[in-house]
Amino acid sequence: MTETPEAPESREPPETAAAAMPPRAPRDHNRAPGFLSDRARFIRKETVRLSRIAGAGHYSSTFSAAELFAALYYGHLRIDPADPAWPDRDRFVLSKGHAAIGLYPVLGDLGYFDPALLDSHTRFGSAFGDHPDMKKIRGIDFSSGSLGHGLSVGVGMALALRVQRRGARVFVMLGDGELAEGQIWEAAMAAAHFRLGALVAIVDRNGLCIDGHTEEVMAVEPLAERFAGFGWQASRIDGHDFGAILGALDALPPPGEGPPQAIIADTVKGRGVAMMEGALNWHVGNLSDADYDAVMAELDAGLRPPVWEHER
Amino acid sequence: MTGDPRTQGQDQSDLFTGDGSDIAAKPTVQGTPARALPAFVLGEELSALADADPRIVVLTADLASANRTVEFKARHPERFFDFGIAEKNMVTAAAGMAACGQIPFAATFASFLGILCAEQIRTDCAYPNLPVRLIAHHSGISMGYYGTSHHALEDIAMMRSIAGLTVACPADAAMLRAMLRASLDLPGALYLRLGRGRDPVVYPEPPADFAFGRAWRLREGRDLAIITTGAEVRPVLDAAAMLAAEGIETRVIDMATVKPLDIAEVRAAAAETGAVLTVEEHNLTGGLGSAVAEVLVEGPRRRFARHGVPDEFAPIGPPAALYAHYRLDAEGIAARARELLAAPAA
Numbered sequence: 001m002t003e004t005p006e007a008p009e010s011r012e013p014p015e016t017a018a019a020a021m022p023p024r025a026p027r028d029h030n031r032a033p034g035f036l037s038d039r040a041r042f043i044r045k046e047t048v049r050l051s052r053i054a055g056a057g058h059y060s061s062t063f064s065a066a067e068l069f070a071a072l073y074y075g076h077l078r079i080d081p082a083d084p085a086w087p088d089r090d091r092f093v094l095s096k097g098h099a100a101i102g103l104y105p106v107l108g109d110l111g112y113f114d115p116a117l118l119d120s121h122t123r124f125g126s127a128f129g130d131h132p133d134m135k136k137i138r139g140i141d142f143s144s145g146s147l148g149h150g151l152s153v154g155v156g157m158a159l160a161l162r163v164q165r166r167g168a169r170v171f172v173m174l175g176d177g178e179l180a181e182g183q184i185w186e187a188a189m190a191a192a193h194f195r196l197g198a199l200v201a202i203v204d205r206n207g208l209c210i211d212g213h214t215e216e217v218m219a220v221e222p223l224a225e226r227f228a229g230f231g232w233q234a235s236r237i238d239g240h241d242f243g244a245i246l247g248a249l250d251a252l253p254p255p256g257e258g259p260p261q262a263i264i265a266d267t268v269k270g271r272g273v274a275m276m277e278g279a280l281n282w283h284v285g286n287l288s289d290a291d292y293d294a295v296m297a298e299l300d301a302g303l304r305p306p307v308w309e310h311e312r
Numbered sequence: 313m314t315g316d317p318r319t320q321g322q323d324q325s326d327l328f329t330g331d332g333s334d335i336a337a338k339p340t341v342q343g344t345p346a347r348a349l350p351a352f353v354l355g356e357e358l359s360a361l362a363d364a365d366p367r368i369v370v371l372t373a374d375l376a377s378a379n380r381t382v383e384f385k386a387r388h389p390e391r392f393f394d395f396g397i398a399e400k401n402m403v404t405a406a407a408g409m410a411a412c413g414q415i416p417f418a419a420t421f422a423s424f425l426g427i428l429c430a431e432q433i434r435t436d437c438a439y440p441n442l443p444v445r446l447i448a449h450h451s452g453i454s455m456g457y458y459g460t461s462h463h464a465l466e467d468i469a470m471m472r473s474i475a476g477l478t479v480a481c482p483a484d485a486a487m488l489r490a491m492l493r494a495s496l497d498l499p500g501a502l503y504l505r506l507g508r509g510r511d512p513v514v515y516p517e518p519p520a521d522f523a524f525g526r527a528w529r530l531r532e533g534r535d536l537a538i539i540t541t542g543a544e545v546r547p548v549l550d551a552a553a554m555l556a557a558e559g560i561e562t563r564v565i566d567m568a569t570v571k572p573l574d575i576a577e578v579r580a581a582a583a584e585t586g587a588v589l590t591v592e593e594h595n596l597t598g599g600l601g602s603a604v605a606e607v608l609v610e611g612p613r614r615r616f617a618r619h620g621v622p623d624e625f626a627p628i629g630p631p632a633a634l635y636a637h638y639r640l641d642a643e644g645i646a647a648r649a650r651e652l653l654a655a656p657a658a
Contacts, residue, residue, distance in 0.1 A: 055630075091412075093408075122628060122629070122630065123633075124627065124628070124633040125629065126629070133439075133628075135441060141411065142408065145435070149435065152401045152403075152404030152432075156405030156408020156409040157408040157409070157412050159409060160409040160411075160412035160414045163366075163409075182400075183400045183401055186400060187401050187405070189396075189398070193396075
């Protein structure tokens with residue numbers, strides 16, 4: 001279960017090392033709509049199950065990102081679960097580390113580790129805490145949990161991949177509340193300055209932070225304009241629509257020198273469970289036994305049309 | 313009025329100028345060839361190491377001239393990154409680079425690296441155990457009249473409390489070279505605390521047998537032992553010579569690595585000399601003196617023990633399980649107290 005960070009590259013010049021790398025096929029993708037929506041349901045149900053082991057969990061922050069996780073990991077990222085340290089893989093940094101409970105089941109499902117290990121979630125000595133640890137969990141590209149750091153990690157990764165002349169991308173999933181952290185905008189400025197076209201920020205724009213609506217606690221809008229003002233190319237999509245998510249990912253320009261890419265994904269916090277959708281009190285919670293069964297049944301029944309923040 | 317307005321009428325030998333021009337233009341500084349000063353050696357040594365090692369990248373935060381990493385930029389422009397005045401972003405980006413196989417050297421003033429970026433160092437460099445090399449220059453009070461904002465008198469204490477982080481303070485240019493070379497094979501993150509970069513020679517050559525965690529005994533004596541580090545090594549040696557003229561023989565120990573501390577050398581100093589004095593350019597709380605005191609006050613046959621979390625990051629677990637694991641609940645504390653009382657007294 002334990003994995004140290006990938007071994008340092010050889011001391012060969014980077015171009016030589018890259019040229020010596022045998023061509024590799026990334027993992028096959030499955031973009032069938034029924035498959036992806038089933039995987040998003042799996043992410044939500046596992047979040048509910050694992051939260052019960054912990055006695056508390058970040059349900060709603062994970063539910064808002066379920067379609068994004070599913071689209072990325074089953075439908076887009078160039079990764080190889082058999083070789084988590086593959087140097088040419090795409091990187092994924094979960095800057096909003098508190099949603100890791102939704103990422104762990106995906107990594108287990110893809111074969112990074114035995115999914116049965118998830119049953120130890122948050123118990124003493126487990127690899128799986130509330131926030132992901134790259135030293136303990138195969139498939140985690142960077143440890144996170146302290147909000148506001150992830151975009152800087154992505155800047156560094158994209159620069160390293162440029163030095164090594166690799167064609168991989170770096171995806172960073174940001175929460176909207178953490179955009180109040182100043183370091184995010186230091187990183188945004190640097191990404192544009194260094195012309196990191198391989199860097200992709202995906203904002204899970206679910207509208208809520210712990211104390212309330214982002215626009216009331218600390219306003220982050222106009223988001224696309226703010227990223228554009230920092231020199232990024234920004235698009236805005238429905239973050240629960242697989243067609244829109246995959247469309248935005250497919251539309252990314254080649255990962256060379258150019259403006260960094262921001263995808264503002266409008267989502268509903270708590271999406272998939274009616275009593276949690278748009279609710280402030282489910283950032284961290286613990287379902288009662290009766291509610292647990294009801295929530296699992298509701299997730300099995302499938303998603304209803306979303307109710308957006310501006311419609312409430 | 314002619315010349316540089318910043319230096320009009322001043323003694324330039326003790327002047328700090330942010331762009332490094334005071335030494336860049338001089339053949340010698342206070343008797344030492346400018347090229348033999350740590351300020352020049354940093355960029356020169358990293359450039360030479362990078363010729364052979366493609367993992368090396370260098371980052372700074374709008375101080376490339378002050379820390380002479382401009383020399384690296386000139387030789388390896390594709391591996392040099394100036395992050396502007398954004399130190400936190402620089403440190404975390406360095407960690408991202410290290411996670412992709414590079415060995416980043418991130419250099420800026422100690423006040424902004426060790427103090428401003430303490431959380432980025434802990435969470436992004438030390439916790440993932442990444443080989444980020446944090447070059448904290450102009451530490452202590454070496455920036456003089458720039459004032460408290462530019463002083464770093466707390467950084468050893470802060471860095472020393474971060475699990476797994478190596479903390480080292482080169483006394484001069486040769487020791488700096490030795491540390492930079494050895495850092496290429498050092499697992500985990502490293503905080504390298506430099507002075508103003510004008511430090512005179514202590515070591516004629518880089519110690520061939522350098523290893524992090526080892527102290528250097530620079531002078532022998534039985535009346536007194538002075539344990540020091542970094543920029544204070546030279547003045548301690550000079551003080552020892554003055555004391556010798558008065559008949560006081562002083563053992564001088566360069567504790568080049570503050571963490572992990574050379575515990576055997578500290579114990580030997582206490583056992584073999586009449587008194588131990590620590591000297592450091594740092595607040596007396598939490599620095600080298602505290603580290604030495606921890607060794608001397610605590611240990612076998614001592615009636616003092618510290619009980620807390622050892623130098624590691626805590627495992628995952630519910631809070632109650634963690635308190636029990638570290639014996640920080642009532643039962644654990646009582647057990648630790650019994651152990652202390654049961655140990656044979658001195």
